[in-house]
Amino acid sequence: MRPSKSKPKLLVFDFDNTIVDISHPCRCATKKTVEFFLGRLLGDAPFAKVNGHCIPDFYERSDQLLQEQGSSFRKDAIIKKFQEYYVGRNYNGYILDEQCLLKEGILKKLKKHKLVIISDRPIREALFVLKRFNIDSFFDEVVGNEMPGEGPSKKDNLLKLLQNFKGTKKETVYISGNPAGISLSHELHLPFIGIVPPSFDRQSFKGRMVDEGANLILDQIQDIPKIF
Structure with missing residues (x-):
């Protein structure tokens, strides 16, 4: 199922690595978090290839x-410390x-949706x-997760959006730089447009999205x- 050529009513954007590139700052926060719990510096090498599709990654x-360094800590403590460095x-x-x-220029071209x-x-x-990037006014609604790493599932939040806008699945397109969204879009019978984040290898990332069924x-x- 490819996205319909007719103008869709609702464009649903993922946030991390879709609206904003998070790779570098998240890598820095990961380094600080790990070093905090270990109580020592590790240098840059162990973190050079650390990457993820969203902050929970x-x-x-x-x-x-931390486990590779022989240490184990509670997940909620790790999340709290990461957020302290990141936010x-x-x-x-x-x-x-x-x-x-x-950016703003692209969003202006989508204002009919x-x-x-x-x-x-x-x-x-x-x-x-x-708001920092002056693009908040272009979005009709933002659904978040008040419990990082926990809370409602993406599926629940997506269904909530569909209900809020009284949109049908045929009128909705899911747009994301996270391959995990593909299985969700298939489950809900939504067209999925994949975006290659700038911090990922283009060919291998596109290959993965093709294999998983991006439209x-x-x-x-x-x-x-x-x-x-």
Whole structure:
């Protein structure tokens, strides 16, 4: 099932590595988190290839790296410390190193559609990022997760959006730089457009999305207006 050529009513965007590039700041927060729990510096080498599709992935990477060093800590403690480094005090942490991928000029070309965001982050955090890049006014709704790493599933939040906008699945397209969204889109019978995040190898990432059944894959999110 490919996205319909007719103009869809509802474009649902994932947040991490779709709206913003999180790879570098998350890698930095992972390093700080691991070193905090170990009580020593590790240098950059163990973290050079650390990557993930969303912030919860980096909670897992932090946990894995600690276990590789022979240490084990409670998951909630790891998440809390990671967030302290990432968000900081009054949003002065590594979150300020995020890069905007879906910029104002592109969003203006999509203004005829309903644009919504489904995020793994608390709503306040997501809104801070959107306002920082002056793109918050383009989105009709932002659904977040107030319990990082836990809370409602993406499926529940996506169904909530469909109900809020009284949209049918035929009128909705899910757009994400996270391959995990493909199985969800298939489960809900939604067209899925994959976006290759800038921090991932293009060919291998596209190959994975093809294998998992993405309806369409774009090299960059700036190409979205060409589809709609």
